[in-house]
Amino acid sequence: MVNQIVIVTGAGNGIGKSIAIAYAAEGAKVAVVDKDRTAGEKTVQTIYQQGGDARFFQIDVRSPQEIINCVEEVQTLFGHINILINNAGVSAFHNVYDLTVAEWDDVINTNLRGAFVFSREVAKVMRHNKIGGSIINIASTRAFMSEPNSEAYAASKGGISALTHALALSLSEDGIRVNAISPGWIETGDYDALRSVDHRQHPANRVGKPDDVARACIFLTDPRNDFITGENIIIDGGMTRKMIYEH
Numbered sequence: 001m002v003n004q005i006v007i008v009t010g011a012g013n014g015i016g017k018s019i020a021i022a023y024a025a026e027g028a029k030v031a032v033v034d035k036d037r038t039a040g041e042k043t044v045q046t047i048y049q050q051g052g053d054a055r056f057f058q059i060d061v062r063s064p065q066e067i068i069n070c071v072e073e074v075q076t077l078f079g080h081i082n083i084l085i086n087n088a089g090v091s092a093f094h095n096v097y098d099l100t101v102a103e104w105d106d107v108i109n110t111n112l113r114g115a116f117v118f119s120r121e122v123a124k125v126m127r128h129n130k131i132g133g134s135i136i137n138i139a140s141t142r143a144f145m146s147e148p149n150s151e152a153y154a155a156s157k158g159g160i161s162a163l164t165h166a167l168a169l170s171l172s173e174d175g176i177r178v179n180a181i182s183p184g185w186i187e188t189g190d191y192d193a194l195r196s197v198d199h200r201q202h203p204a205n206r207v208g209k210p211d212d213v214a215r216a217c218i219f220l221t222d223p224r225n226d227f228i229t230g231e232n233i234i235i236d237g238g239m240t241r242k243m244i245y246e247h
């Protein structure tokens with residue numbers, strides 16, 4: 001990954017932070033994108049402390065214009081963009097009877113439209129520079145299975161899953177691969193409930209770690225794995241493969 005330029009959105013916290021740190025550890029230069037300045041700058045600081053190279057870009061992915069400006073700035077600063085990780089997102093849960101159109105739009109515009117606009121803008125740079133590239137969309141197991149009151153989130157993640165294979169076809173001529181990762185429960189904070197209850201949903205008998213997702217990103221974007229595109233890798237300790245049965 002040495003000399004690779006990587007954009008990671010939502011890299012101030014959780015899964016995105018781990019992904020940014022993992023790429024920097026592999027020698028990549030990382031554009032840390034987040035709307036949260038304090039969190040984003042902390043990620044950059046961590047990367048520097050570990051001997052890596054990163055820059056923070058504060059934007060809101062709900063704003064197409066801010067995305068366009070950000071991609072231009074990254075291209076100007078680093079000269080190219082090799083990898084884009086669309087990870088910024090919100091996990092909103094509302095009772096479906098009270099879910100307003102404004103709340104729906106907010107989740108879709110963050111999780112789905114943001115990934116589309118970022119992909120479109122980065123793909124333009126990759127096409128122009130003629131050395132291909134790789135895009136990863138962080139989806140969710142909620143693209144395939146549901147819990148109550150998750151309509152907007154589930155639709156955004158189902159959408160990003162379909163966006164992945166649509167883009168993979170459209171961008172293949174320009175040597176751009178597009179894949180998704182669908183994580184199960186990932187422990188990104190100090191959530192006792194996650195450890196004490198949710199691990200039971202995973203046949204692996206633990207919740208996931210952000211690094212479980214970060215390692216898969218590195219694998220998928222490794223140029224040696226360039227026969228993989230349009231794929232959606234589920235990283236959920238077997239949860240979506242589990243049959244519920246009672247004797």
Ligand code: ADP
Pocket residue numbers: 009010011012013014015016033034035036039059060061062087088089090110188
């Ligand atoms: P996860 O547990 O899935 O990693 P987090 O909430 O810990 O989720 O991290 C999501 C990151 O995405 C946060 O750092 C948050 O600030 C960022 N984010 C959320 N919405 C936006 C947005 N509209 N624009 C930019 N970044 C965003």
